[in-house]
Amino acid sequence: MAAEVRIFGTVISTYTRIIEITAEEAGLSHETIATAANSPANRHPFGKVPVVEVDGLELYESVSIAQYIDNAHNGGALQPRDPAARAVMDRWIAIANNYLFPLFEHGLLMPWIMHLYAGLPLDEQKIARSLPNISRALAFCDAEIAHDGAWSAGAFDLADVFLYPMLRGVQLTPQGGAGIAQCPYLSAWMAVTEQRGSIRATRWESEPD
Numbered sequence: 691m692a693a694e695v696r697i698f699g700t701v702i703s704t705y706t707r708i709i710e711i712t713a714e715e716a717g718l719s720h721e722t723i724a725t726a727a728n729s730p731a732n733r734h735p736f737g738k739v740p741v742v743e744v745d746g747l748e749l750y751e752s753v754s755i756a757q758y759i760d761n762a763h764n765g766g767a768l769q770p771r772d773p774a775a776r777a778v779m780d781r782w783i784a785i786a787n788n789y790l791f792p793l794f795e796h797g798l799l800m801p802w803i804m805h806l807y808a809g810l811p812l813d814e815q816k817i818a819r820s821l822p823n824i825s826r827a828l829a830f831c832d833a834e835i836a837h838d839g840a841w842s843a844g845a846f847d848l849a850d851v852f853l854y855p856m857l858r859g860v861q862l863t864p865q866g867g868a869g870i871a872q873c874p875y876l877s878a879w880m881a882v883t884e885q886r887g888s889i890r891a892t893r894w895e896s897e898p899d
Contacts, residue, residue, distance in 0.1 A: 693719045693720050693721035694713075694718040694719050694720065694744065695709070695713045695718050695719070695720040695721070695742060695743070695744045695759065696720070696721050696723060696742065696743040696744070697709050697710065697713075697720055697721065697722045697723065697740045697741075697742050698722075698723050698725040698731075698732065698733070698739065698740055698741045698742070698743075699722065699723075699724075699725055699727075699739035699740030699741070700724065700725070700726055700727060700739055701722060701724050701894075701895070702803070702894055702896070703727075703739050703740065704791065704795070704855045704856055704859060705738075705739060705740055705752045705855075706722060706739060706740045707855040707892050707894070708752050708756060708851055708852055708855055709740055709742060709752060709755055709756060709759070710722065710891075710892040711851050711854075711855070711888045711889065711892050712755070712756045712759045712760060712768070712848075712851055712888075713759060714887065714888035714891050714892060715760070715764060715767070715768060715851070715888045716759050716760060716763040716764035717763070717764070718744075718759065718763055722740075725739060725740075725741070726739075727739045733748065733750075734750045735750075738750070740752070740755070742755045744758070744759065744762075745762065752787075752852075753783060753787070756768075756848055756851065756852075757769070757848070760848065768846070768847045768848045768851065769847060769848060770845070770847060775845075778849075779847050779848060779849045782849040782852075782853065783848060783849055783852050786849070786852045786853050786856055787852070789827070790827055790831075790853075790856055790857075791856050793820065793823055793824060793827055794824065794827075794856055794859065794860050794866075796820070797816065797817065797819070797820025797821075797823065797824060798817055798820055798821075798824060798860060798863055798865060798866055799859050799860070799863065801813040801814075801816050801817050802863050817865060821865060821869075824860070824865075824866070824869060825869055828860075828869050828870060828872075828873050828876060829873065831853075831857075831873070831876050832873035832874070832875050832876040833875075835875035835876060835879055836875045846883075846886065850883060854880075854883050854884075854889060857870065857876070857880060858880070858884070858897075861880065862896075862897065
């Protein structure tokens with residue numbers, strides 16, 4: 691039986707995993723086809739990943755894809771009905787996409803990925819320059835959870851779906867793991883969220899047990 695969702699993206703991509711988690715939450719079978727960003731096989735007009743085929747549609751941009759899958763196949767269960775709660779969710783998705791991901795990706799994750807998978811020397815200077823801002827971002831997330839539950843005030847929604855893979859990537863680096871360990875509320879959220887079925891089903895191959 692063909693997968694109901696075909697995801698074209700790099701297999702270690704944060705955003706590929708976001709769509710995999712969303713499909714799992716909706717109970718849809720999914721297949722990830724390894725497709726590099728900026729490759730001739732990538733149909734995203736700006737060379738990003740993922741691109742998704744579902745219900746005869748070709749979709750790109752992860753917020754749009756996740757909302758479609760949740761609305762069309764999950765009754766919108768990952769999106770609060772209350773306007774205020776929805777605004778909080780939307781705010782955190784925007785924070786994740788616009789501020790956290792670029793900071794984490796360029797300052798910490800890519801230096802490690804290029805070192806581990808491309809064999810390049812670890813750019814320790816770039817990491818060192820980025821760590822103060824990364825530490826402030828993690829402390830901000832921790833304080834928001836401590837203050838009012840932040841994005842995870844008792845319900846699992848699309849904010850959790852977007853934030854977990856971003857923060858998990860950070861946690862898997864030595865510097866990021868040490869930073870998150872100093873954030874008790876964020877660490878507790880990570881520990882609870884990683885037990886969710888959709889999270890466990892979409893673990894990266896390189897992710898330790």
